[in-house]
Amino acid sequence: MLVCMNCFSKFKENLLIRLAKQEKECPIYGCKGIDIVRLDDSMADAVITLNRKGYITNFSSQGDINDQKKENYFQTYLSINLTKMNLKFKGFKDCISLLERYPIVASLPEGLSYEVNIYNNEYLLTIEFIDQIEDNAERFERMAYAQALFFKYSQSLPDFNRKAFYRKED
Secondary structure, rough: EEEOOOOEEEOOOOHHHHHHHOOOOOOOOOOEEEOEEEOHHHHHHHHHHHHHHOOOOEEEEEEEEEEEOOEEEEEEEEEEEEEOOOOOOOOOHHHHHHOOOHHHHHHHOOEEEEEEEOOEEEEEEEEEEEOOOOOHHHHHHHHHHHHHHHHHHHHHHHOOOOOOOOOOOO
16 A cells, blocks of 8 residues: 555555656645655554654554564564654663653553664664464464554554643653
């Protein structure tokens, strides 16, 4: 699925859409100079909700089944660019300390974990769900659960565009 990151319109890719993407123009509303991004169908609503609320995402994955070291697992994740959100913190330790007091991390539901990394001088918060399951049917059921968990999480966060990024009360 493709999404215009200006108006958040969703559309399937075809020749007309590919031309619009090359021209950096939204094929639905004609938004100019924007990014048209490819999103996994089952993560699109969570990613769109986060971006509408001002949590700028960098990448996401609905979950791929991996077979490393003969151990079956899957990972569903998304990354939020803290630098593009203009959060003010002094260095890595200050960033971690700040995040643990704010809803973006403090309200993570059980089952989701996070890590912060620096990539190209930008602070990225990666939120993930990792599970190891042998049975294929159960694995797909858990992947659907993880994707729903991300959507519920995205809906629970306050709107960063309209509200101060407030601290969780103790």
